Amino acid sequence: MPKHETPLLDQLESGPWPSFVSDLKRQAESRTQKQNDIEYQIPVDVVDDLLGLLELSYVEKEVHWKHGGIVGVFGYGGGVIGRYCDQPQKFPGVAHFHTVRVNQPAGKFYKTDFLRQLADLWDFRGSGVTNMHGSTGDIILLGTTTPQLEEIFFELTHNMNQDLGGSGSNLRTPESCLGESRCEWSCYDAQELCYQLTMEYQDELHRPAFPYKFKFKFDGCPNGCVASIARSDLSFIGTWRDDIRIDQEAVAAYVGGEIQPNGGAHAGKDWGPFDIQKEVIDLCPTKCMWMEGGKLKINDRECTRCMHCLNVMPRALRIGNDRGLSILAGAKAPILDGAQMGSLLLPFVKGEEPYDAIKEVIENIWDWWMEEGKNRERLGETMKRQGFQKLLEVTGIPADPRHVEHPRFTPYIFWKEEEVPGGFERDIADYRSRHPK
Amino acid sequence: MEKEAAKQEILNFLESKAGSKTKFYFNDFTKLFPDMKSRDVKKALSELVQEEKMMYWSSGSTTLYGLKGSGKQEE
Numbered sequence: 001m002p003k004h005e006t007p008l009l010d011q012l013e014s015g016p017w018p019s020f021v022s023d024l025k026r027q028a029e030s031r032t033q034k035q036n037d038i039e040y041q042i043p044v045d046v047v048d049d050l051l052g053l054l055e056l057s058y059v060e061k062e063v064h065w066k067h068g069g070i071v072g073v074f075g076y077g078g079g080v081i082g083r084y085c086d087q088p089q090k091f092p093g094v095a096h097f098h099t100v101r102v103n104q105p106a107g108k109f110y111k112t113d114f115l116r117q118l119a120d121l122w123d124f125r126g127s128g129v130t131n132m133h134g135s136t137g138d139i140i141l142l143g144t145t146t147p148q149l150e151e152i153f154f155e156l157t158h159n160m161n162q163d164l165g166g167s168g169s170n171l172r173t174p175e176s177c178l179g180e181s182r183c184e185w186s187c188y189d190a191q192e193l194c195y196q197l198t199m200e201y202q203d204e205l206h207r208p209a210f211p212y213k214f215k216f217k218f219d220g221c222p223n224g225c226v227a228s229i230a231r232s233d234l235s236f237i238g239t240w241r242d243d244i245r246i247d248q249e250a251v252a253a254y255v256g257g258e259i260q261p262n263g264g265a266h267a268g269k270d271w272g273p274f275d276i277q278k279e280v281i282d283l284c285p286t287k288c289m290w291m292e293g294g295k296l297k298i299n300d301r302e303c304t305r306c307m308h309c310l311n312v313m314p315r316a317l318r319i320g321n322d323r324g325l326s327i328l329a330g331a332k333a334p335i336l337d338g339a340q341m342g343s344l345l346l347p348f349v350k351g352e353e354p355y356d357a358i359k360e361v362i363e364n365i366w367d368w369w370m371e372e373g374k375n376r377e378r379l380g381e382t383m384k385r386q387g388f389q390k391l392l393e394v395t396g397i398p399a400d401p402r403h404v405e406h407p408r409f410t411p412y413i414f415w416k417e418e419e420v421p422g423g424f425e426r427d428i429a430d431y432r433s434r435h436p437k
Numbered sequence: 438m439e440k441e442a443a444k445q446e447i448l449n450f451l452e453s454k455a456g457s458k459t460k461f462y463f464n465d466f467t468k469l470f471p472d473m474k475s476r477d478v479k480k481a482l483s484e485l486v487q488e489e490k491m492m493y494w495s496s497g498s499t500t501l502y503g504l505k506g507s508g509k510q511e512e
Contacts (some may be wrong), residue, residue: 068496075487081497099497168493168500169463207481208487208493208500209463370475375462376499 002028008059024051024066027128042145046127050092050143052121053085071098071146073153077208079164080149087139096146100126101165102139102156103198106191107178117160123375125152136215137175137226138165170208174198174221175232176218185310186220187238187323196355197362203411204366211373222305227344228328233379235328235342238351241387241430243300244309250316251276251296261312280309296407297306324350327361329334329391330380340380343388345395347402361395368394389414443470443481448490449505459508460494461502 035044045188053064069082081099122128122234127143134140156162160372165173174197179190217228219240228235252258254274261274280291288302308318328342349357373382383391392399417423450469469477485491494501
């Protein structure tokens, strides 16, 4: 028997999709059933009250959460987000309902016993409700009380070898794709770089000192499985400098139908025989591919790394051998100034230890943004306000044609007076001697 | 500037504002020390938090700093 009647929430269960309401009801029931077996450290009816509170918000069309607070674990300024309910008498189970962010392993590799340990911990000291994973990629544990925080932190760090993630005005939990562990397209070891930078910037991750949040994301190749180009202030995307490797025999096998295109995906329907002209060559955005005497040719100088041909014919086309990564800056979601994609900052850098060139770029950007960024201003907004040229200046990266987004649309390279021989002042009389009116 | 002197100046600044404002952005403190590197300001602030003279306040997206015990406290 549920603690609160929830007619409006019940309606949400009737749609065709899995419903979080059903999940929460199941969890509420399981907590009540197991209350004699587990010594719950927070109220047993936390999930019941969560449902009741949500129902009330639906009825009144008003939120009953108070945002933010003074919570955290000793020494850390992030990782825990305080949540309090403004109806604690009616819903005592969710009077405190803090969120804990846990740094996920790179590439999200888990052992089942780790997940079991995590779920047991969260049933014992929290609501048992989790979000695997949040938008930034970390494990999100939803709903606990203030006295449990240090206990959870101790258990995570001492017995599970797991740290809290980032929240607030600090470096958010860095996220990478599977990288070289599972993927032949990965142009650098994305997981390793993610790990190295996480360790290097522990202070920035746990002790907030930025104007606002800052995100790193690592994509092993331009397919961008973690969408770093759209979601991170500093995006690291694998690429190569030389040519796409072509296996002409495999190309012929694709054309002849011996190998299924797209690795056999889209095979549920008969799309007819593979047509390399229609499905690959004509779809190349820079039109840099053609067939010549039964052989596939690519003008690699024009390739923009859209990855389409490699994705369709993975056995015939492979990433080049001279690999590294590009760094893009300034992407963000539309909170203040509208959504922005990352702008190319460093066209190519080798992704090799000890990653000093990469760290230098990061630290130069931070020094500038911490100094010049306004409160609650993302890097992308500071870049817009002060200009891309300023970013090049602080990072010491020379201007490059690849920085131009559209010709004649984003001019950002301006001469400064000291760079021009003779400065901006000139003798009009001298000019007129050669150019009469 | 010496770190201890910087810490004292931060506390003086917070006490002088205690009547009107209790939470501050990180950049409000860097403005107090135009000649110091922001990283050193952060170190001074972190120490004050460790010593439990100051505390963090987080909305989840933005973090502010304040004197411990000042302003509205959690129930």
